[in-house]
Amino acid sequence: MSVRDEFNDKNIRVRNDNLLLLKAYRGLKLFILTCLIRGLNLKIIFIID
16 A cells, blocks of 8 residues: 555545534534424423413
């Protein structure tokens, strides 16, 4: 394995890690938004009742 191959391998790995982080971050944001919306809906239901 040449130095260049090793460098490319590291770059690909870093890129994949960044993609995973981005997906995790987006998933977390969606999860938090969903929780907030559900919480608001529950509060509204309690206020109406």
